[in-house]
Amino acid sequence: MMIILIILAAIAIFFFYGISIYNRLVKLRTMVQEAWSSIDVMLKKRHDLIPNLVETVKGYATHERETFDSVTRARAAAMGANTIQEKEAAEKNLNQAMMNLNAVAEQYPDLKANTNFLQLQAELSTLEGDIEKSRRYYNGTVRENNILVDTFPSNIIANMYKFTKSAFFELDNIAERVVPNVQF
Numbered sequence: 001m002m003i004i005l006i007i008l009a010a011i012a013i014f015f016f017y018g019i020s021i022y023n024r025l026v027k028l029r030t031m032v033q034e035a036w037s038s039i040d041v042m043l044k045k046r047h048d049l050i051p052n053l054v055e056t057v058k059g060y061a062t063h064e065r066e067t068f069d070s071v072t073r074a075r076a077a078a079m080g081a082n083t084i085q086e087k088e089a090a091e092k093n094l095n096q097a098m099m100n101l102n103a104v105a106e107q108y109p110d111l112k113a114n115t116n117f118l119q120l121q122a123e124l125s126t127l128e129g130d131i132e133k134s135r136r137y138y139n140g141t142v143r144e145n146n147i148l149v150d151t152f153p154s155n156i157i158a159n160m161y162k163f164t165k166s167a168f169f170e171l172d173n174i175a176e177r178v179v180p181n182v183q184f
Contacts (some may be wrong), residue, residue, distance in 0.1 A: 005078075021157040028145040032166045036084070039169065042131045043091065048080050049127065052097070053120045057101060060111040064104045067071035071097040084167045135169050142166040 037175055054071050057064075074097040078090035112118075146165045148157040157163075 001182050003107045006049050017153075018111065018157055022161060025145075025148060025154070025158055025161070025163045028141065028148060029163065029166075031141040032138070032145050035141045036169075039134045039138055042127060042134055043078065044089070046124070046127050046131065047075050049120065049124055050094075053117070053124065054101065055113065056117045056120060057105050057108075057111060060108045060114075061104050067097075067100050071101050072156065084169055090168060099183075139168050139170075142168050 017053055049069065058068055061067075071094075074090070074094040078087070078094045081087040081090040105117075106126050142165075146153045149165050
């Protein structure tokens with residue numbers, strides 16, 4: 001009789017432990033989705049701010065058409081990217097285009113003193129910092145999720161219910177890991 005009670009208690013413990021792991025997997029999956037949503041919102045704000053910045057620079061540097069076109073194309077590609085990998089590549093190209101725009105703006109001292117331009121530049125700088133914080137939070141939640149999906153015994157529950165690892169939001173080039181300095 002005592003052995004049966006011990007076996008039933010062990011089964012109950014494993015059952016409730018399994019439920020606990022399942023609930024933690026659901027929680028982490030939701031946190032990863034929420035973190036990605038935050039990055040997506042901030043990237044949208046960034047994408048909305050860039051045309052205003054480009055138009056302001058255009059007023060001073062009308063002969064820099066290729067630079068403006070590359071920023072516009074990079075922004076459109078970034079807005080159209082769907083997967084994390086596509087967004088990484090698109091944001092990398094957009095960062096490069098913005099650095100080129102920065103180089104153009106450096107050639108125009110009057111532009112650097114323009115109040116509207118300075119305000120846009122400050123907003124973009126703040127937004128870049130917020131994107132970096134969101135990226136770190138996202139990657140932290142992805143790390144926690146991936147650890148739980150990979151480690152024993154939670155990997156058994158994860159495999160049973162088809163929980164998968166999430167992709168980190170990273171940049172390939174170490175030089176591009178730095179938030180672009182868009183000070184004009």
